[in-house]
Amino acid sequence: MSKTKLAFDVVTDLRNLAGSIETLVIALESNQTDSAVPVEKEQPKKNKEPKKTAQPPKDKLPSLEDVRSKLAALSQDGKQLQVKELITGFGAKKLSDIPAEKYSDLLVEAGKL
Structure with a gap:
């Protein structure tokens, strides 16, 4: 493998890492707003109705x-x-600029490559 190819791979990996860190920050920020809900309110819901997360919805x-x-x-x-x-x-200009509603279409197009 040439040095140029290796350098290009490093750049690609760094871009992917930056995107992953951005996603992590967004997830952490949303968890902080979710954690603002009092714990007492969450517990009765868990006790009354069991979670049905075994199968994800098909339209997810x-x-x-x-x-x-x-x-x-x-x-x-x-x-x-x-x-x-x-x-x-x-x-x-970058993947994170694409709205989440278009991810399915994007994956379909990516599958054609």
């Missing part, structure tokens, strides 16, 4: 991590330019 949107991992795999397979064109085709 893919997460940013799902999309990012698919696009990262494509990038590592040498399709960095196609991935970038795919993102810009959705009117964004």
